[in-house]
Amino acid sequence: MPEALLRVNELRKDFVVGPMFRRKTVQAIRGVSFVLNKGETLGLVGESGCGKSTTGRAAIRLIEPSSGSIEYDGVDLASVGARDMRRLRQDLQIIFQDPYASLDPRMTVEQILTEPLGIQKIGTSAERRERVMDIIAEVGLQAAHAARYPHEFSGGQRQRIGIARSLILNPKMIVADEPVSALDVSVQAQIINLMQDVKAKHGMSYIFISHDLSVVKHICDRVAVMYLGEVVETASRDALYEEPLHPYTKALMSAIPGRRGAQKRITLKGDIPSPASPPRGCAFHTRCPSAMAICKTTPPQAIETGGRKVACHLYN
Amino acid sequence: MSVAGETSPPMLAIRDLQLGFRSHRGDVQALAGVSIEVGEREIVGIVGESGCGKSITALSVMGLLPEGTTRVMGGSIEFRGDDLLTLPPRERRQMRGRDIAMVFQEPMTSLNPIMPIGDQIAEPIRLHLGLKGAAVTEHALDVLDKVGIPRSRNILPDYPHQLSGGMRQRVMIAIALACNPSLIIADEPTTALDVTIQGQILDLMVEARDTFGTSILFITHDLGVVAEICDRVVVMYAGKVVETGRTDEVLSSPRHPYTQGLMRSLPSLDTRQERLETIPGSVPALFDMPRGCRFRPRCSYADDGCRRDPPVEVIGGQKVKCWKARQISGVHHA
Numbered sequence A: 001m002p003e004a005l006l007r008v009n010e011l012r013k014d015f016v017v018g019p020m021f022r023r024k025t026v027q028a029i030r031g032v033s034f035v036l037n038k039g040e041t042l043g044l045v046g047e048s049g050c051g052k053s054t055t056g057r058a059a060i061r062l063i064e065p066s067s068g069s070i071e072y073d074g075v076d077l078a079s080v081g082a083r084d085m086r087r088l089r090q091d092l093q094i095i096f097q098d099p100y101a102s103l104d105p106r107m108t109v110e111q112i113l114t115e116p117l118g119i120q121k122i123g124t125s126a127e128r129r130e131r132v133m134d135i136i137a138e139v140g141l142q143a144a145h146a147a148r149y150p151h152e153f154s155g156g157q158r159q160r161i162g163i164a165r166s167l168i169l170n171p172k173m174i175v176a177d178e179p180v181s182a183l184d185v186s187v188q189a190q191i192i193n194l195m196q197d198v199k200a201k202h203g204m205s206y207i208f209i210s211h212d213l214s215v216v217k218h219i220c221d222r223v224a225v226m227y228l229g230e231v232v233e234t235a236s237r238d239a240l241y242e243e244p245l246h247p248y249t250k251a252l253m254s255a256i257p258g259r260r261g262a263q264k265r266i267t268l269k270g271d272i273p274s275p276a277s278p279p280r281g282c283a284f285h286t287r288c289p290s291a292m293a294i295c296k297t298t299p300p301q302a303i304e305t306g307g308r309k310v311a312c313h314l315y316n
Numbered sequence B: 001m002s003v004a005g006e007t008s009p010p011m012l013a014i015r016d017l018q019l020g021f022r023s024h025r026g027d028v029q030a031l032a033g034v035s036i037e038v039g040e041r042e043i044v045g046i047v048g049e050s051g052c053g054k055s056i057t058a059l060s061v062m063g064l065l066p067e068g069t070t071r072v073m074g075g076s077i078e079f080r081g082d083d084l085l086t087l088p089p090r091e092r093r094q095m096r097g098r099d100i101a102m103v104f105q106e107p108m109t110s111l112n113p114i115m116p117i118g119d120q121i122a123e124p125i126r127l128h129l130g131l132k133g134a135a136v137t138e139h140a141l142d143v144l145d146k147v148g149i150p151r152s153r154n155i156l157p158d159y160p161h162q163l164s165g166g167m168r169q170r171v172m173i174a175i176a177l178a179c180n181p182s183l184i185i186a187d188e189p190t191t192a193l194d195v196t197i198q199g200q201i202l203d204l205m206v207e208a209r210d211t212f213g214t215s216i217l218f219i220t221h222d223l224g225v226v227a228e229i230c231d232r233v234v235v236m237y238a239g240k241v242v243e244t245g246r247t248d249e250v251l252s253s254p255r256h257p258y259t260q261g262l263m264r265s266l267p268s269l270d271t272r273q274e275r276l277e278t279i280p281g282s283v284p285a286l287f288d289m290p291r292g293c294r295f296r297p298r299c300s301y302a303d304d305g306c307r308r309d310p311p312v313e314v315i316g317g318q319k320v321k322c323w324k325a326r327q328i329s330g331v332h333h334a
């Protein structure tokens, strides 16, 4: 029986945007629930703006959720105070799509990697230095790189620095937000292998956010599919790729370019609706090839069948 | 070897193009002899890693490279028999939009942010097709409908930022198609889009070819996209073409060690692998190019002979720029 590390329940996040008097509320995520098991890699997929990054960030409280609960190792993250949160920070790390934007350009690699150890008051300065050099070697950089600045590195190398920074405190889980999306195919393969190697060595869990369904299939154990701020389907990797249930998942799978021997592409009409005014009923009904009358009025409840979850009236 | 090449001369023939830039480290050569042909009604893909020269190849066909710092050091770009590089600037400008149109990755940078969509699409129609008044709007609505924009009349007064990414890209394609050009050069037109929207755009490209006979030079780094829409593919590495051939042949039996490495490092949807294969090392910098074969430092087949510039070997329908191509493919000299 897999052991849960993180249980996210009915998580919501609203952003208020726009100038005064024309304020509107963007419902970035609208009641997201999922479980991340120990040692597992959970994929989050879905189209741009569906709330993947918001979910990943809110799940480790990098941003404050508007409502919902996050149970991490028996503690409700959503309600712990600042001091406890700082201690828990050690366990919960994140890797970004473009590490360049998140690496301070005025700090050397060594300073970047030492900073979290200082904040958490871990070790003497000699011990910190040793830890930093170990991590640098582990992610495939050289000792000479420690004294260099982020702009002196290629995209792939910068992503190695981002991974090193996320590993330095021995985290229990890492949210990887599109860690390879900006990289070329051959560099992407190097980074994916590195992420798998460090997981095999340290046994942490990943939430892996990506829009590349081949990469997700390669690296994830389970996958949650999001549409317009909601999780529409969760299943094990094999179940999801062999037999997607939700019509949106089916369309996504059929649209993977160049998929060999694939069935014809299911073309979805129109664009993704605005998260400021999601459609009533099932949010997907405006583009769904199988929409029925009930879909326009009633949001579907997620139901469990054979170890997987799907929120669609076709299965109710 | 091109399907069209055997019957008629290619519509576009880039021959041995050599292009340099002036930089603070002195002159660097960014294209070192690039040859690419596009036939009538053909969709040709260019793939290769970031910085290998895909975009500057496209921009040199369009004549859109910065004049002050760019230097053409050799070669020619023939379009229907005329060398674009020696054409007077005025004639070249006229060809843009009328004969050859371009679609960019990020439409926000090429659409005018302060001009309504309707005016932006009307401009080339007036200029190149000589239409006036209501006929211009009719034609504009017609192409907007063709690219799948619903209620197209409603978006004419809109500004680019009011549209979604997918809509903007469709508008760009509509502008490109508006004057029925012979050739469209699309530089990563779907990279910024989601898969389901990407699918719509790819369909649109193929439809343009099927209904208007438009030829397309399609730049991407997504081999899946190439497999889906391209008749032929050109693989570039560090400013050179290393392999060309029919898409199905190149993707199913890549012959250049670089193409082979690329194909192997892709995660597969069909089979389970524990680890992905990788190409060791990284792409060399422009000012630090290895002599001879530029892939040599990363190639497991390389030996001292690869320090000389490799010949182009023709194997079946594929052209491979590699000293070891025959040995790797198990093909012997006749």
Ligand SMILES: Nc1ncnc2c1ncn2[C@@H]1O[C@H](COP(=O)(O)OP(=O)(O)OP(=O)(O)O)[C@@H](O)[C@H]1O
Residues within 6 Å of the ligand: A015, A016, A017, A026, A027, A028, A029, A046, A047, A048, A049, A050, A051, A052, A053, A054, A055, A211, A275
């Ligand atoms: N700080 C913010 N302020 C206002 N709106 C935001 C903010 N962050 C996200 N949003 C909005 O919330 C929605 C979800 O955004 P999010 O970044 O989570 O999507 P995503 O699935 O990660 O998309 P992408 O694939 O493009 O990264 C979007 O409509 C976005 O515009």
Ligand SMILES: Nc1ncnc2c1ncn2[C@@H]1O[C@H](COP(=O)(O)OP(=O)(O)OP(=O)(O)O)[C@@H](O)[C@H]1O
Residues within 6 Å of the ligand: B021, B022, B023, B030, B048, B049, B050, B051, B052, B053, B054, B055, B056, B057, B066, B069, B221, B286
């Ligand atoms: N205006 C310029 N001045 C100097 N160097 C340039 C200029 N434009 C491009 N380059 C260089 O020429 C090389 C080829 O660039 P190009 O933009 O064609 O690459 P690309 O293959 O399109 O890459 P990507 O996949 O990242 O778009 C790169 O090394 C780039 O830095």
Ligand SMILES: [Mg+2]
Residues within 6 Å of the ligand: A052, A053, A054, A177
């Ligand atoms: Mg995101």
Ligand SMILES: [Mg+2]
Residues within 6 Å of the ligand: B054, B055, B056, B187
């Ligand atoms: Mg480019």
